[in-house]
Amino acid sequence: DLGQAAICGLRDPLIAPGDSVCLADSISQGVSDGDDASPRQHVWTHSSPCFQGGHAEQPICAFTDTTFADGRGISLVTTPKRATYLASTLAFTNPETVSGINQDLHRTVPPKYEMRQIPGKGMGLIATSHIYRGDRIMANTGSLFIDYRAFNELSKTQYTTLQSIAVSNLPALHAAALLALSPHTTNTSHLTREELVEAIAATNGFDIDPDADDPDQHHSFFVLFPEIARMNHDCRPNAEYRYDPAQLAQYIHAARDIQPGEEITLSYINSLMVRSLRVGRLNKNWGFECSCPLCSLEEARARESDARIEQIGEIKRELEVWGDEGGSPGRSGRACTGMAELLVSLYEMEKLYGLMHEAYTLAALEYNGVGDAWTAIKYARLGLEYGLPMLGEGDEDVEALRQFVKNPWQHWTWRRRLMGEGEEKAEGEGEDKGED
């Protein structure tokens, strides 16, 4: 199976990490050094044999750079073209941007948590000091990026071989941290190394979408971040994750204040699903029965929570209807400021701390739509305060809120809900400022 499919063996895949640098000629296909229009060829410290699926356009290989992020290393299982694209991101071209981000293998600042055994959950992270809402808890550059094409185009033997090689080629400490992660099952003695790496990847990987400039838009990544992987699930988590494509890094921030002794948790799923769907999804994908406080509510309270979640969905759909740009009535539905206030309350009641910026933003737009600029600014400021750590500097929604708070009178929503009721949209700063 392996022998037949190996189409471009670049070097012995079982080479020990840290061996001499290999300039992988065939990974620079179509990329010319010195041509400003093309990304520069990257020098990988290790690369592997490649496999190509029957109808696939490109082979898939494992690439490692052990010098990445202060010598932490990174491995990619992807096409040569995409490996070259990823190597053109800031994390590679300007190593200072990821210097010191990772604090797990080589720590230079004290941690805010410690790893402990949590009854019924395996290991987990417990806060050791007070963590304020919005504080960064940790960040990891990705250790192993697996292009979804590996799962879709290669046989299981082929992609598990590449995954295993990709882990082996990382620096020893880093590879050991990955291999120590939970494979979910307790008895691993019967597993081959490929099966162990596959079980670890399936238990701990995050789905990451391609960034806006990635030419392979339709193919997501499955990514391992070893420190973050120790965080257990809660349907109402106290922390949120965010991926920064320029740094190839995942950030974890506190979604609310966290007391010392509390477990730091993430949600593995969409938090706005009703209980039966949440329980089913967690069981199917991660193989555990959710016993978080929300899933453990007594029946009557669980029904109230589900009803709130369903109403959040209905209200969001109504508040997001604005009619066509350029004139159709803004008040075509039931959207109103009372509905926006209810949405904010429902998010609070549901303890959706990491998503509060969504509710605040919709409330800001709704108040602006009826010409109440000052209440709109209040909610937009709340949206910024809660959204900035969750979305990150440079996020387009954060930037849009920054523009909005400066001048809601010129935002496209200004008095838009009043249009179609015999009122013209009043344009321009000054004219309507302070009218409300």
Ligand SMILES: C[S@@+](CC[C@H](N)C(=O)[O-])C[C@H]1O[C@@H](n2cnc3c(N)ncnc32)[C@H](O)[C@@H]1O
């Ligand atoms: C990403 S790992 C989290 C860290 C893991 N507990 C460990 O020991 O490294 C995901 C696995 O942790 C366990 N887990 C996570 N959240 C859990 C929860 N709320 N209840 C029970 N088990 C959970 C499950 O075995 C799941 O497959």
